[in-house]
Amino acid sequence: MAEKGYGSLIGDGLWSNNQALVAMLGLCPLLAVTTTATNGLGMGLATTTVLVLSNATISLIRNLVRPEVRLPVFVLVIASFVTTVELTMQAAFYELYLVLGLFIPLIVTNCAIIGRAEAYASKARLDKAIVDGLAMGIGFSLVLMVLGGMRELLGQGTLFHQAELLLGEGARGFGLDLGPDFQGALLAILPPGAFIGLGFLIALKNIIDKRAARLKRAAAARRDLPEQDAAQPAPG
Secondary structure, eight states, X not given: OOOOOHHHHHHIIIIITOTTTTSOOOHHHHHHSTTSHHHHHHHHHHXXXXXXXXXXXXXXXXXXXXXXXXHHHHHHHHHHHHHHHHHHHHHHOHHHHHHHGGGTGGGGGOHHHHHHIIIIITTSOHHHHHHHHHHHHHHHHHHHHHHHHHHHHHHHSEESTTTXXXXXXXXXXXXXXXXXXXXXXXXXXXXXXXXXXXXXXXXXXHHHHHHHXXXXXXXXXXXXXXXXXXXXXXXX
């Protein structure tokens, strides 16, 4: 397998192969916990931590694991790190852990993590596996946070409400509040609102990608015109 460069790995994780907007993986936590930006960011950081640690471990043991048992071994590695993250959140971010609830242990079943382990980490060297896990995790976290922020702002009129659960007491006044008179859209904080919001994000990405492709083709055509003119014989 030809290994990608660091720039390509980062671009894939953040945009081109974003696990939420392109691969459509990890939709269970994506749609369930994104009622606020704080919840989305907390789940994203937990997922990113597991992605980086599991990618690194699987890259280190890739030559020691027989192909017949690779998937059970990968799941065991991921489950070990999920348990570590869960216990850490119980100790350090207990109130946020109560909010996220069952979805922390369910990171084990996140197809984005097992997918990166199988598709990339099991074939790549350590540094590339770590960069891949970090980029994919950050890309997934950004979608969680943006979707959570959209739903929270439209539904409750707040942004990063209860940020202190994740960032500490210093962030208690960090959030935005539109006031008690704000009439929010109930649909935004209900499950259908998550599907609609994700659909808008996917549509926006597709629009940006198509526009970028048109601009790239137009730039290439402008570069080709002088070469074509130079190749034509001079009149007379």
